[in-house]
Amino acid sequence: MPIFEFECTNCGHTFEFLRLSTKDKIPKRCPKCQHKIEQVVGRTSWMYTKGKNKNWPIAESSDDGKPSTKEYD
Numbered sequence: 728m729p730i731f732e733f734e735c736t737n738c739g740h741t742f743e744f745l746r747l748s749t750k751d752k753i754p755k756r757c758p759k760c761q762h763k764i765e766q767v768v769g770r771t772s773w774m775y776t777k778g779k780n781k782n783w784p785i786a787e788s789s790d791d792g793k794p795s796t797k798e799y800d
Contacts, residue, residue, distance in 0.1 A: 732769040737762035743769075 731744045735757035744754055757764050 730769070732767045733757075733764040734767050735760060735762055735764050741767070 729746050731746060731753060732741065733744065733754065734741045738757060738760045740757055740759045742758060746753065754764065756762065
């Protein structure tokens with residue numbers, strides 16, 4: 728279920744849209760001022776390992792759910 732991020736070209740309002748199904752229409756207008764919106768590239772919480780398991784996604788948290796203090800090159 729992808730989360731899309733949008734920004735209004737008129738008022739600058741940013742918002743997210745969770746697409747639960749392919750039947751869900753992606754919005755075309757700002758919910759605040761009804762002007763045109765553009766999709767923005769959002770941040771991700773995934774990092775990729777280096778070495779033996781190249782390009783394997785890893786989360787930025789440790790096993791206990793707290794942010795990891797491990798440094799990555």
